[in-house]
Amino acid sequence: MTGADPSVVTEHRDPASAGGTVACGADPAPTPATPGASTQSLPHPSSPRAVGTTRRTSWVRQALARSTPIVAALAGILAVWYGVSYLVLPTSQRFLLPPPHEAFGGALSNPQLMGPMLEGLGRSVTVAMIGLVIAVVLGIGYAVVMSQSGWAEKILYPYAVILQTIPILALVPLIGIWLGYATVARVVVCVIIALFPMISNTLFGLQSASAAAHDLFTLNKASRWQRLTKLQFPAAVPSIFTGLRNAAGLSVIGVIVADFYFQQGAPGIGGLLRTYTLRLQMDALFTAIALTALFGVVVFMIFAALDRAVVGRWYGRPTR
Amino acid sequence: MTASAPPREAPTRTLVLDRVTKAFPTGTVALTDVSLAIAPGELVSVVGPSGCGKSTLLRLASGLEEVSSGSIGVAAASTSYVFQDATLLEWRSAARNVELVGELRGVSREERRARAQEVLDLVGLQGFEEQHPRQLSGGMRMRVSLARALVAEPELALFDEPFGALDEITRLQMQTELQKIFRLKRFAALFITHSVSEAVYLSTRVLVMSGRPGRIVAEIEVPWEYPRPPELRYAPEFAAITGRVSAALGEHS
Ligand SMILES: Nc1ncnc2c1ncn2[C@@H]1O[C@H](COP(=O)(O)OP(=O)(O)OP(=O)(O)O)[C@@H](O)[C@H]1O
Ligand SMILES: [Mg+2]
Numbered sequence: 001m002t003g004a005d006p007s008v009v010t011e012h013r014d015p016a017s018a019g020g021t022v023a024c025g026a027d028p029a030p031t032p033a034t035p036g037a038s039t040q041s042l043p044h045p046s047s048p049r050a051v052g053t054t055r056r057t058s059w060v061r062q063a064l065a066r067s068t069p070i071v072a073a074l075a076g077i078l079a080v081w082y083g084v085s086y087l088v089l090p091t092s093q094r095f096l097l098p099p100p101h102e103a104f105g106g107a108l109s110n111p112q113l114m115g116p117m118l119e120g121l122g123r124s125v126t127v128a129m130i131g132l133v134i135a136v137v138l139g140i141g142y143a144v145v146m147s148q149s150g151w152a153e154k155i156l157y158p159y160a161v162i163l164q165t166i167p168i169l170a171l172v173p174l175i176g177i178w179l180g181y182a183t184v185a186r187v188v189v190c191v192i193i194a195l196f197p198m199i200s201n202t203l204f205g206l207q208s209a210s211a212a213a214h215d216l217f218t219l220n221k222a223s224r225w226q227r228l229t230k231l232q233f234p235a236a237v238p239s240i241f242t243g244l245r246n247a248a249g250l251s252v253i254g255v256i257v258a259d260f261y262f263q264q265g266a267p268g269i270g271g272l273l274r275t276y277t278l279r280l281q282m283d284a285l286f287t288a289i290a291l292t293a294l295f296g297v298v299v300f301m302i303f304a305a306l307d308r309a310v311v312g313r314w315y316g317r318p319t320r
Numbered sequence: 321m322t323a324s325a326p327p328r329e330a331p332t333r334t335l336v337l338d339r340v341t342k343a344f345p346t347g348t349v350a351l352t353d354v355s356l357a358i359a360p361g362e363l364v365s366v367v368g369p370s371g372c373g374k375s376t377l378l379r380l381a382s383g384l385e386e387v388s389s390g391s392i393g394v395a396a397a398s399t400s401y402v403f404q405d406a407t408l409l410e411w412r413s414a415a416r417n418v419e420l421v422g423e424l425r426g427v428s429r430e431e432r433r434a435r436a437q438e439v440l441d442l443v444g445l446q447g448f449e450e451q452h453p454r455q456l457s458g459g460m461r462m463r464v465s466l467a468r469a470l471v472a473e474p475e476l477a478l479f480d481e482p483f484g485a486l487d488e489i490t491r492l493q494m495q496t497e498l499q500k501i502f503r504l505k506r507f508a509a510l511f512i513t514h515s516v517s518e519a520v521y522l523s524t525r526v527l528v529m530s531g532r533p534g535r536i537v538a539e540i541e542v543p544w545e546y547p548r549p550p551e552l553r554y555a556p557e558f559a560a561i562t563g564r565v566s567a568a569l570g571e572h573s
Pocket of ligand 2: 375376
């Protein structure tokens with residue numbers, strides 16, 4: 001977490017300037033504070049765009065170097081887990097934290113358990129991705145509208161901040177009452193939770209072009225549309241990918257929360273978590289938790305790689 | 321443009337400032353009573369202490385800012401502006417950065433391509449067209465920036481300390497380069513610099529400004545024809561002129 005105040009994004013702005021925007025810092029990667037965003041504390045390479053050559057051997061070495069910390073972290077977790085399980089807990093209470101091989105072994109070898117669990121995971125992945133796509137479209141659109149005038153930003157930004165400040169758990173019951181307890185409501189939770197990082201990062205990016213670059217466009221009598229499509233939007237691409245990475249992680253959290261509370265229709269992985277908890281099915285519970293963690297990590301890594309690939313290609317590294 | 325009507329009394333002048341004063345809403349008075357005129361084929365340098373309003377002068381001449389009082393006349397079909405840093409769009413290749421001007425002005429794709437290639441050759445960037453700004457050195461980025469200014473076929477070219485961020489060697493190279501281009505194109509140019517020797521070496525006339533609020537306190541003619549050999553910088557008559565400029569600067573800062 002950076003702990004950045006969400007309003008920081010607007011402070012870079014000088015409403016009186018002719019071009020409408022002024023230069024922000026060079027780093028296009030603000031990470032707005034977001035309650036419950038555990039994915040954001042995952043390893044977060046600070047400047048992956050600066051490194052990199054096109055040679056294959058070093059590519060492999062890089063991939064290894066990047067995954068080493070994660071593998072080490074997993075090993076550490078397993079070590080502590082075994083330690084607690086065997087050394088801390090008395091035998092009578094070992095069911096609270098069975099050692100990893102028992103916790104996963106039982107469920108993984110049981111197709112009747114794994115089948116529904118993987119189906120649930122699939123449903124959750126679908127909901128999270130639908131929510132993410134909607135949040136991306138809405139978030140970019142909202143930010144583009146805000147970027148077009150100081151007034152639009154002053155009027156519209158508070159709504160985004162309010163949406164961001166209400167804890168998602170406070171909204172969940174209301175969403176259930178209004179929209180039912182099935183897929184639509186789950187998607188909406190994902191959208192709400194993923195929207196703010198898209199809005200704030202896109203807006204920051206749209207405002208990141210330098211004052212001189214804006215002058216260049218002004219001097220060449222660029223239309224508003226030309227300024228948006230040829231300057232502001234391309235300048236925002238790196239920030240948009242940062243936002244996408246954060247929004248994707250949050251969307252995963254959103255779908256688990258929504259699954260957990262909205263139990264109508266076919267269950268997602270979050271719904272199964274609740275069922276296993278109520279039934280005290282510890283091996284199934286641990287396996288489901290591990291699956292959600294894996295889900296989160298995979299989503300984060302996919303979007304981090306996408307970020308590196310696209311942004312590195314256009315904005316950093318040689319194109320050929 | 322602030323006033324695009326050609327100046328009445330001197331129709332051969334490309335840029336005329338008549339008793340221009342600029343005060344910002346913040347209360348800062350950046351310029352007082354500045355008058356100057358630049359004809360085609362003149363390269364006029366402006367030197368002055370930091371913060372004396374040199375950039376403001378260019379912004380007024382280009383129409384980016386409005387005068388508070390006085391008037392500005394620009395008789396140029398096309399004006400170009402070269403910024404202190406190259407101000408390239410990092411997601412575009414060198415060639416596409418130059419083509420941007422044509423894109424914004426509605427020039428057809430083929431013509432854009434051809435003209436971008438022409439000016440990139442002129443500034444010595446053949447072979448680097450497809451490189452992105454991050455792959456180019458500071459000097460090469462500035463060359464792209466010059467090419468982008470030239471592609472619009474300017475009749476008036478405004479330079480705001482374009483070589484200020486470059487190292488000494490690159491800077492001298494760029495001065496030679498600019499001189500070559502100027503000899504070829506013969507636009508009217510207003511060139512801001514904080515280097516006295518750069519001003520004298522490049523220009524036909526040097527204007528010296530006082531500290532804020534900026535006024536023009538001295539005007540020094542530079543006699544030599546172009547091309548000026550690099551060794552001119554070590555000649556006694558060169559030192560005599562830079563001495564006069566420096567003295568004027570010292571008296572008024
Ligand atoms: N938009 C603005 N609003 C308020 N004050 C301004 C603005 N632009 C410039 N100034 C002020 O006007 C004065 C002249 O600024 P300007 O940038 O023209 O100086 P300069 O001679 O180019 O300085 P330097 O050599 O450091 O580039 C400065 O005091 C500056 O703070
Ligand atoms: Mg300046």
